[in-house]
Amino acid sequence: MRYSKKMRLERFVEPFPTDTTGTLVTTRLFRLLALLLMLACTMPRAHAADMVEITRAYIESGEEGYKLAATYSFELNHDLDDAVQHGVPLYFTTEIELSRPRWYWFDEKAIVARQTSKLSYNVLTRQYHVSGGALQQSFPTLDDALFLIRRPSRWLVARRGELKVGQTYNVTLRMGMDRDYLPKPIQVNAFNNSDWRLASNKKTFLYTAE
Numbered sequence: 001m002r003y004s005k006k007m008r009l010e011r012f013v014e015p016f017p018t019d020t021t022g023t024l025v026t027t028r029l030f031r032l033l034a035l036l037l038m039l040a041c042t043m044p045r046a047h048a049a050d051m052v053e054i055t056r057a058y059i060e061s062g063e064e065g066y067k068l069a070a071t072y073s074f075e076l077n078h079d080l081d082d083a084v085q086h087g088v089p090l091y092f093t094t095e096i097e098l099s100r101p102r103w104y105w106f107d108e109k110a111i112v113a114r115q116t117s118k119l120s121y122n123v124l125t126r127q128y129h130v131s132g133g134a135l136q137q138s139f140p141t142l143d144d145a146l147f148l149i150r151r152p153s154r155w156l157v158a159r160r161g162e163l164k165v166g167q168t169y170n171v172t173l174r175m176g177m178d179r180d181y182l183p184k185p186i187q188v189n190a191f192n193n194s195d196w197r198l199a200s201n202k203k204t205f206l207y208t209a210e
Helices: 005-012 021-042 078-085 142-150 184-191
Strands: 051-061 065-073 090-100 108-122 127-132 135-139 155-159 168-177 203-208
Touching: 051 168, 051 203, 065 090, 065 142, 065 168, 078 090, 078 108, 090 155, 108 142, 108 155, 127 142, 135 142
Parallel strands: none
Antiparallel strands: 051 065, 065 155, 090 108, 090 168, 108 127, 127 135, 168 203
């Protein structure tokens, strides 16, 4: 019996499967993954630019009383950076509350304190200024000025005797840009524009007075 060339090839070559269901599923899966990756790259990053992260916070006991040591991480978005460069001052307020839990009633607020720092730029001298309380310093660059706001000096939040030694307190801390201090013409835009919101979430921890 004579074999044709076609018949000889068919003996050694497996026929290509006609069922393409698996191929279609794989192709669609890759297309879906590519689409999700594209969306992830184009979507805003969960307001990362307008969030303040409290990276460290604790209370130190000293002769004067109790001081807050804290550091923050944040960046100014384009609108805030542009406002500073054009002479608009920005204010950053830290709020701290120490409360004592009571099983029979609402928590007792032992200490409620606020501290505000002002960031400004002098167009004539090309100097950035940070002021707040007795603090007032000048810097040649914006990064240098922001470093002081991100890492402020220890702040006396309660004097000796205002907390009961051995008592445990709930501490709540917030930090962010305070729009109440902005010039009136800018406040309207600031309160209706998400680009002018720069604040942290609440950070809570326990402190036992020493």
